[in-house]
Amino acid sequence: MTNKDELLSQLRIDRDQPYAGESKTHLWIGGGVAILAIALGISFFYEPDPIKVQIEMARMAVPDSSSATVLDATGYVVARRISTVSSKVTGRVAEIYVEEGQQVEKDQIVARLDDSNTRKSVDLSKAELRSAKTLVTETEARVTEAKLTLERNTELARQQLVSAAALDKARADFESLHAQLDARNAEVDVSKKRLALQQQNLDDLTLRAPFAGVVISKDSQPGEMISPISAGGGFTRTGICTLVDMSSLEIEVDVNESYIQRVRDEQMVQAVLEAYPEWKIPAKVIAIIPAADRQKATVKVRIGFQISDPRILPDMGVKVAFLNAEREAEEKPKEPLGVRVPISAVRNDGEDKFIFVVKDGIAELRKITLKASYGNDIYVGSGLRAGEDFVVEVPPELKDGAKVEQ
Numbered sequence: 001m002t003n004k005d006e007l008l009s010q011l012r013i014d015r016d017q018p019y020a021g022e023s024k025t026h027l028w029i030g031g032g033v034a035i036l037a038i039a040l041g042i043s044f045f046y047e048p049d050p051i052k053v054q055i056e057m058a059r060m061a062v063p064d065s066s067s068a069t070v071l072d073a074t075g076y077v078v079a080r081r082i083s084t085v086s087s088k089v090t091g092r093v094a095e096i097y098v099e100e101g102q103q104v105e106k107d108q109i110v111a112r113l114d115d116s117n118t119r120k121s122v123d124l125s126k127a128e129l130r131s132a133k134t135l136v137t138e139t140e141a142r143v144t145e146a147k148l149t150l151e152r153n154t155e156l157a158r159q160q161l162v163s164a165a166a167l168d169k170a171r172a173d174f175e176s177l178h179a180q181l182d183a184r185n186a187e188v189d190v191s192k193k194r195l196a197l198q199q200q201n202l203d204d205l206t207l208r209a210p211f212a213g214v215v216i217s218k219d220s221q222p223g224e225m226i227s228p229i230s231a232g233g234g235f236t237r238t239g240i241c242t243l244v245d246m247s248s249l250e251i252e253v254d255v256n257e258s259y260i261q262r263v264r265d266e267q268m269v270q271a272v273l274e275a276y277p278e279w280k281i282p283a284k285v286i287a288i289i290p291a292a293d294r295q296k297a298t299v300k301v302r303i304g305f306q307i308s309d310p311r312i313l314p315d316m317g318v319k320v321a322f323l324n325a326e327r328e329a330e331e332k333p334k335e336p337l338g339v340r341v342p343i344s345a346v347r348n349d350g351e352d353k354f355i356f357v358v359k360d361g362i363a364e365l366r367k368i369t370l371k372a373s374y375g376n377d378i379y380v381g382s383g384l385r386a387g388e389d390f391v392v393e394v395p396p397e398l399k400d401g402a403k404v405e406q
Contacts, residue, residue, distance in 0.1 A: 050403040054392040055358050058339045058384050059279075060307050069270070069321040070262045073301075075253030077273075077316040081211060081245035084219070085110055086238055088204045090227040093220050098241055100218050104209045111240045113205040113226065122202055125195035132191045136184040143181050146174040213245040216314065244314055249305060251283065251318055254298035263288060263322055269303050274317040282306040283320065310387045338371045338379035339386050344393050346378060355384060356391040358404055363391060365400035 091113035098110045153170040156162040220226055220237040227236050251271060255263055269283040282305075289300040303320060305312065346368070347354045353370055356363045368383030384390065391404065398404070 050405040051398055053404045055389050055406050056392050058386050058388050058390055060309055060339060060386045070324050071259055071322040073253040073255055074319050075251050077249055077312060077314055077318055078252045079244045079314050080248040083210055083243050084239035085207055085241050085243055086228055087113060087207055087226055091205060093222050093224050093226055096222060098215045100215055102215045106209060106212045108209045109206055110209055111207040115202055115205045118202045122198045125198045129191040129195055132188045136188055139181045139184045143177045146177045150174045207240055209243055211245055213243045215241050216244050217242040249312055251303035253301050253320055255301050257292050257297050257299050260299045263301055268323045270321045272319045339384050340377050340379055342392060343376055343378055345390055347394055356394060358389040361403055363398060363402050363404045
């Protein structure tokens with residue numbers, strides 16, 4: 001090969017050789033995909049640590065009382081509205097929709113009884129009603145025919161073309177069929193009322209809550225028999241569940257009749273639950289029952305709470321102190337009542353106020369309204385209830401939905 005051929009072969013382009021720029025492009029794309037995959041993997045498997053915060057339970061602020069008491073007594077928290085939900089008829093429990101501790105609303109369905117036989121009775125009553133209406137239609141047609149016959153015979157009798165006997169028979173037939181029509185209409189009304197009764201019996205097998213409250217006991221299970229009157233033997237239940245209206249809680253105490261003169265209506269009372277001995281609850285006398293117990297020589301006194309709190313439960317033991325009448329004016333709060341929180345727990349966003357409420361380890365940013373301020377504390381009007389946990393010191397990195405721990 002000559003030098004000229006060698007030079008030409010060196011200048012020839014090899015089309016099978018990969019392009020250098022293309023290789024670099026693929027390299028950059030592959031590297032980017034790998035970095036993105038690593039980042040996604042880290043974000044998927046990496047879970048940020050919970051933010052450590054100080055958490056407290058919101059409490060209702062009650063002014064401390066130093067007033068002298070005229071009488072101390074002990075009693076129990078009772079509910080004025082408590083009901084055992086039962087049925088009007090005996091039946092087998094088919095389904096129960098509530099559990100102990102569940103909040104239910106008024107007229108909410110709590111259970112159903114077996115309604116197979118009652119539904120058949122409803123269907124039978126509907127069929128009877130349809131049959132009665134059919135008879136009414138038939139009788140109406142016969143009345144119309146008898147009316148035409150009577151009118152025709154009346155005209156013919158005027159022309160002396162039919163006998164008086166034929167006219168009398170036509171008139172009697174018309175009146176008889178008209179009476180039958182009235183009877184048929186009455187049967188329709190009876191069938192409607194019978195159907196309504198059967199429908200009511202069917203509705204009675206659906207048991208509803210008589211008022212809004214909390215289920216404190218579940219007394220029956222599906223498959224058991226229930227009856228408003230117990231048949232004895234322990235195999236028949238008398239109720240589905242027991243329902244308590246928590247807004248009707250009050251205190252009942254027995255006051256020795258020797259000291260009942262120290263108690264009067266509307267008297268201020270300070271109550272302390274045995275479960276929370278440091279918590280002083282403002283209360284007031286509702287009524288003094290005008291009857292004494294000769295066995296115990298006591299008079300029953302009803303006392304109403306002036307605040308509501310989820311910590312107050314039925315049948316809790318409570319100690320009460322009846323306050324001196326001359327010092328009751330001092331019992332009026334010098335600071336407003338409400339849920340009290342420190343100012344550090346509130347986050348400001350313009351004119352809006354927010355607080356972080358903690359539930360199941362998750363911080364929820366909730367808007368609140370302020371009632372008043374007192375020193376370094378504020379009183380929440382709405383947005384935070386007593387018994388809920390909240391963040392006391394809000395760190396800057398805390399966001400809505402973040403995980404937190406004490």
